[in-house]
Amino acid sequence: MEKKKINIGLIGGGFMGRTHSNGYNRVPNFFPDLAFTPVLKAVCFRNETKLKAFAAQWGYESTETDWRKLIERDDIDAVDICTPNDTHAEIAIAAAKAGKMILCEKPLARDLAESKQMVDAIAAAGVKNTVWYNYRRIPAVTLAKNIVASGKLGKIYHYRANFLQDWTINENLPQGGEGLWRMDAAVAGSGVVGDLLSHCIDTAIWLNGGIQEVSAMTETFVKQRMHQLTGKVEDVHIDDACSFFCRFNNGSLGLFESTRYARGHKALYTFEINGANASIRWDLHDLNRLEYFDNGDESNLKGWRSIHVTDGDQPYMGNWWVPGLGIGYEHSFVHQAADFFKSLETGEDCAPTFKDAFETQKVCEAVLDSAATRSWKSC
Numbered sequence: 001m002e003k004k005k006i007n008i009g010l011i012g013g014g015f016m017g018r019t020h021s022n023g024y025n026r027v028p029n030f031f032p033d034l035a036f037t038p039v040l041k042a043v044c045f046r047n048e049t050k051l052k053a054f055a056a057q058w059g060y061e062s063t064e065t066d067w068r069k070l071i072e073r074d075d076i077d078a079v080d081i082c083t084p085n086d087t088h089a090e091i092a093i094a095a096a097k098a099g100k101m102i103l104c105e106k107p108l109a110r111d112l113a114e115s116k117q118m119v120d121a122i123a124a125a126g127v128k129n130t131v132w133y134n135y136r137r138i139p140a141v142t143l144a145k146n147i148v149a150s151g152k153l154g155k156i157y158h159y160r161a162n163f164l165q166d167w168t169i170n171e172n173l174p175q176g177g178e179g180l181w182r183m184d185a186a187v188a189g190s191g192v193v194g195d196l197l198s199h200c201i202d203t204a205i206w207l208n209g210g211i212q213e214v215s216a217m218t219e220t221f222v223k224q225r226m227h228q229l230t231g232k233v234e235d236v237h238i239d240d241a242c243s244f245f246c247r248f249n250n251g252s253l254g255l256f257e258s259t260r261y262a263r264g265h266k267a268l269y270t271f272e273i274n275g276a277n278a279s280i281r282w283d284l285h286d287l288n289r290l291e292y293f294d295n296g297d298e299s300n301l302k303g304w305r306s307i308h309v310t311d312g313d314q315p316y317m318g319n320w321w322v323p324g325l326g327i328g329y330e331h332s333f334v335h336q337a338a339d340f341f342k343s344l345e346t347g348e349d350c351a352p353t354f355k356d357a358f359e360t361q362k363v364c365e366a367v368l369d370s371a372a373t374r375s376w377k378s379c
């Protein structure tokens with residue numbers, strides 16, 4: 001059967017531009033049954049020398065240096081936004097008005113107000129959309145979702161998540177500009193809250209339902225840094241670390257921590273859920289495994305099992321190698337791209353949509369507000 005082609009226009013050629021491009025490239029190889037297939041039609045960013053090299057490396061047919069031109073092109077069906085956070089809203093709103101499908105890197109935007117405009121623009125245009133909260137599509141995390149949905153955990157009491165890094169423990173690290181825009185609040189919107197906790201919140205809402213209220217604290221350990229673009233020492237406005245408590249709609253309690261100052265941890269995303277009957281936990285540094293404790297097990301055999309999520313009947317794994325052989329971080333993007341094309345076939349949403357990501361953004365905003373006002377905030 002001849003596949004229907006979806007012409008992709010990718011904007012931004014950084015780390016996320018590479019993960020998404022790899023995702024599109026792998027889909028036809030590993031998800032051959034899909035009716036739709038991506039065509040890497042154009043890639044867009046300003047540095048022309050790097051642009052040509054990026055296009056050649058990842059297989060894009062053409063290039064643009066102005067995103068507006070890319071959006072105007074009739075041969076682009078879907079716009080993929082991989083730029084820094086301060087441009088997500090403007091690009092997404094223009095792309096929606098042009099009737100393009102939109103795939104947007106997380107977080108949806110810098111703040112709730114921008115996110116709202118994006119959600120409204122998408123709703124008015126009625127275009128297909130998704131936000132790349134990729135960790136949902138690590139097979140062990142999807143299996144966690146299936147276990148929770150099956151009710152095996154029983155009533156849920158606790159949800160705990162961490163996202164720990166250490167790459168900013170250096171007073172001489174500048175803020176802003178290429179490679180360091182995550183350090184500049186004007187571009188990123190926030191620090192670890194938007195960058196890292198947004199992942200934890202997205203997964204938490206997906207697994208355990210909505211969050212009612214939060215109590216948070218944040219800290220900026222290094223108060224001033226040289227700005228790469230101005231060359232001047234300027235105040236730092238991002239949160240370097242954040243911890244918060246919360247109450248979920250289902251009555252369970254949540255505890256979240258994220259920092260870029262946890263020496264020894266590079267990208268330690270972990271979560272644990274404790275239910276009346278069973279518990280599960282997951283760790284990004286050992287991403288093919290899901291730990292599971294079932295209180296219903298025979299008493300002398302009771303203990304945490306470590307499930308190696310690589311069998312063909314476990315989520316997504318039937319599309320990869322043979323049982324026992326693991327996959328990695330990059331596969332979560334392949335899965336999201338595949339699910340997006342599948343959603344074109346089924347007519348269903350490819351979650352998280354802009355609307356879903358807006359719920360995550362609401363919690364992020366409440367967390368920042370709670371920390372600033374030293375009070376509980378509802379979401």
Ligand code: SOE
Nearest residue numbers: 015106165182195196199267
């Ligand atoms: C930051 O270092 C970062 O790259 C985030 O921006 C990603 O979303 C996260 O998945 C890994 O860490």
